[in-house]
Amino acid sequence: MRVTEDDLYRQSTQYKHWSFTPSxxxxxxxxxxxxxxAQVKLHIAGDRAERAKRATREASSAPESGADTPNGNGTGTGANTPTPGGDVDCLTMDEEKMVVDKFCETAMKLGDFLKLQPDVTATAIQFMRRFYLYNSPMTYDGNKIAKTAFFLALKLELGTRAGSASDFASRLPKTSRDDIVAPEYTIVQALRFNFEVRHPFRGLKGVHLELEDLVRGTYAAPAQHGRTPEALQAAALQALEVSSPDDAVLKLGNIYAHAKDILAMAAQLTDAYFLYTPSQILLAAHLLAAPAITELYLTTKVPASAPAYPQIIGTIKSCTDLLSGHRSYSKNPVAEKLAWADTDPPATKKAMKKLKSCKDPLTQDLVALNAGKKRDVVRDGSLEESKAKRRKLNRERAEQESDAFWGPELRGGSAQPQRDGSEPKKEG
Amino acid sequence: MGMSPAVSPRPNPPGSSAPVNAAKAKSLVHLVHNKTAPSPSLASAATTPGGPDADEGLAEEMNDKVANQFAFGPRLGEGTYATVFRGHYRDDPSKLVAIKKMKKNAEWQDGINLDSLREMKYLAELHHPYLIELIAVFTTKDENINLVLEHLPGGELQDLWQDKTIAYGGADVKAWANMLCQAVWWLHENFVLHRDIKSNNIIIAADNSLKLADFGLARTFANPEADMTYNVITRFYRPPELFLGSTHYGGCVDMWSVGCVIAEVAIREFFLPSATDLAHLGVITEVFGVPTEQDWPGLSKLRFWKEQMEGLPPKRPQPLSWWKQRMPLIGDAGIDLVRGLLTMDPSKRLSARQALDHHYWTSLPRPQRKELLPKKGGKEGEKAMGEQLKRVGGEIESGRTDKVARKLDFGAAR
Known part of the structure; x- marks a missing residue:
């Protein structure tokens, strides 16, 4: 049985869950x-109503209690609140995408600052892009999500060498261990518990090694379509516009570095991973770096006369357009590095500013939100739902233990735990 | 609502004291009150983080959709890190699953534990008839991660060879060995190392297929520059190069384990048992001799070679007659395969691909047909699955030190 790369890729979660058509x-x-x-509008309205209520209560109680309540405080909060009923201007889908792209750029700078391996940064950024397909930047703050996405990527890529969450937090400004750990469940859930990201980097290296063989005349892959290694070598040297194999190897080195930079930046900061396979992305990057040799390379795999060829090259070229359309793309990316990201386009600036007034008030403090889920907190006099469930579970367990000790009680289904959400249930 | 323990006429279960129950009952009443009282205003409902509206995004919706496909059944096993339930598809109760509910460890300071992440990561990508299938993953509101796995009622392979009431022959061993080799071949084809292959990580399905399970120590080996830890694989199944401190390895480490598993199924006892890590190399050399630089080029460059092996007196490996006497069940071809897998020099050891090309499979007897393979009884086997799945990386069961699994060594690279 022969397994092709395509077969393997089609088994991957990246193919099954994270590949999309543009529409x-x-x-x-x-x-x-x-x-x-809808959530933001609902929660901001609720927040305003609550504040208004508190403001009136404080205003009415202030004269009675006299000096011990600083009067300015209460009314101040009320005054700062936008008038109830004023419509919340939420981000549009396009603005959200700009904001997410901005988050990812910032994350890339963070990875650079922390001197993380390119693979870790790329994985973290793809986690963020996947996360924001199912969550809005109005709901979850990008900087908070980025920190946890990085830690998750570190754990997955480096295993135990990732270090502890506290260590990681200490490398970041104004960050505690809780900030790192608290959003983790929210993130892994949105990631659909898929943790493997198939990057194009290793494939690019493979193409590079094959091309080196090609220019040295030692290329011996099966599908050469009638051409001898010598003929291929001559064609390759011509495509690279050099006369000696040594010059060609040197030039290939530069091309590889250029293509790798495109993969590390433009490919991460666009929808490339959602729309194209790793091999399409890497060939697109290589095509951008050196069109002639890439097309020659392609014909060693698929002859230009093959019916599929136009479709293959068409797909790669459309990916090329996507990558070269990103503002990080330039003919000389090494010199540019991340400088391009220092100034935002006006539309992004506008969207980032707009975001400030349409954040979901309930989900900004992720540590508290997580603590609320994790521990038993009583807020507004009502018990957490999770607490109720845990209680029910404990009770169930106690009953089971009791059953084991005393034998089951003679009764109907009264102690049968009720179906609620997705909790363990005795079979009826 | 179930009946509160406090109003139950039954005595309190052992180990729980009355005040605790009373307190529980009290808060339960509190809860009931709050649930029945209608929420006074939109505002108070909306400002309760964690309340019904707080974070019901699309991801939660998607998660609930998955969770609602499955129903929990009775508990099959409980360990420190996970509880295993029998479950079934809600729309078809005859389709059984095993649900492994990962416990949240308050002591765990670094979020979701690495072994769970690895298990989810690799099982989600790998699909093969002889690898345990991860059907779905979902969280419950209390942030427990639930892994929905194949229901495998046949118990562990180890229980099978240890249960002397079960008789089996060469054809059966061949069928099991072949399924294991196929599973490992698929893993390696996907550039994944299992790093804990042993007969109690192999579970038997209802149709008698073997399923390799427990991917808590798995990792990819696609990047040849990356350092890996030598501190993996349960001792009895760990290859010599890891004892000698090798940090660069490939599928060959798993293949040694495969050889150990086939050998132990053939002789119905542990093939290379030892009391300590330090003693284990001695056990290996007792059978395979003391390797030299000629047998194993590069040997003397391994990290612990000097202290572990340099001064040892020369020793020759056991002759073929020794093997024939120990493993009559698998015949000459089987012995040749096992010795190929248990080759000291990892570069000469059979790869999974080479193992599948071995003449053992094509020589007589033919591998037993799956439906005729011997197996353990129903209830017992299912319980064994619970016991197997509940274990998670780093967990060592007391009283089972003879097969001490992995070590809790968070300092070392993995």
Whole structure:
């Protein structure tokens, strides 16, 4: 039995869960945006009503209690609140995408600052892009999500060498261990518990090694379509516009470095991973770096006369357009590094500013939110739902133990735990 | 709502004291009150983090959709890190699953534990008839991660060879060995190392297929520059190069374990048992001799070679007659395969691909047909699955030191 790379890729979660057509992708973003906007409006309205209520209460109680309540405080909060009923201007789907792209750029700078391996940074950024397909930046703050996405990527890529969450937090400004750990469940859930990201980097290296063989005349892959290694070598030297194999190897080194930079930046900061396979992405990057030799390389795999060839090259070229359309793309990316990201385009600036007034008030403090889920907190006099469930579980367990000790009680189904959400249930 | 323990006429279960129950009952009443009282205003409902509206995004919706496909059944096993339940598809109760509910460890300071992450990561990508299938993953509201796995009622392979009431022959061993080799071949084809292959990580399915399980120590080996830890694989199944401190390895480490498993199924006892890590190399050399630089080029460059092996007196490996006497069940071809797998020099050891090309499979007897393979009884086997799945990386069961699994060594690279 022969397994092809394609067979392996089609088994991957990246193919099954994280590959989209352009229309399906924007449909999903539209849905996420609409859902989040509704939540934001609801929660901000609730927040305002609550503040207004508190303000009136404080205003009415202030004269009675006299000096011990600083009067300015209460009314101040009320005054700062936008008038109830004023419509919340939420981000549109396009604005959300700009904001997420900005988050990812910032994350890339963070990875650079922390001197993380390119693989870790790339994985973290793809985690973020996947996360924001099902969550809105209005709901979850990008900087908070980025820190946890990085820690998760570190754990997955480096195993125990990732270090502890506290260590990681200490490398970041104003960050505690809780900030790192608290959003983790929210993130892994949105990632659908898929943790493998198939990057194009290793494939690019493979292409590079094959091309080196090609220019040295030692290329011996099966599908050469009638051409001898010598003929291929001559064609390769011509495509690279050099006369000696040594010059060609040197030039290939530069091309590889250029293509790798495109993969490390433009490929991470666009929808490339959602729309194309790793091999399409890496060939697109290589095509951008050196069109002639890449097309020659392609014909060693698929002859230009093959019916599939136009489609293959068409797909790669459309990916090329996507990558070269990103503002990080330039003919000389090494000199540019991340400088391009220092100034935002006006539309992004506008969206980032708009975001400030349409954040979901309930989900900004992720540590408290997580603590609320984790521990038993009583807020507004009502018990956490999770606590109720845990209680029910404990009770169930106690009953089971008791059953084991005393034998089951003679009764109907009264102690049968009720179906609630997705909790363990005795079979009826 | 279930009946509160406090109003139950039954005595309190052992180990729990009355005040605790009373307190529980009290808060339960509190809860009931709050649930029945209608929420006074939109505002108070909306400002309760964790309340019904707090974080019901699309991801939660998607998660609930998955969670609602499955129903929990009775508990099959409980360990420090996970509880295993029998479950079934809600729309078809005859389709059974095993649900492994990962416990949240308050002591764990670094979020979701690495072994769970690895298990989810690799099982989600790998699909093969002889690898345990991860059907779905979902969280419950209390942030427990639930892994929905194949229901495998046949118990562990180890229980099978240890249970002397079960008789089996060469054809059966061949069928099991072949399924194991196929599973490992698929892993390696996907550039994944298992790093804890042993007969109690191999579970038997209802159709008698073997399923390799427990991917808590798995990792990819696609990057040849990356350092890996030598401190993996349960001792009895760990290859010599890891005892000698090798940090660069490939599929060959798993293949040694495969050889150990086939050998132990053939002789119905542990093939290379030892009391300590330090003693284990001695056990290996007792059978395979003391290797020299000629047998194993590069040997003397391994990290612990000097202290572990340099001064040892020369020793020759056991002759073929010794093997024939120990493993009559698998015949000459089987012995040749096992010795190929248990080759000291990892570069000469059979790869999974080479193992599948071995003449053992094509020589007589033919591998037993799956439906005729011997197996353990129903209830017992299912319980064994619970016991197997509940274990998670780093967990060592007391009283089972003879097969001490992995070590809790968070300092070392993995």
């Amino acid at each position: 399906r992708l924007s449909e999903l973003r539209q849905k996420t945006n609409a859902h989040a906007a």
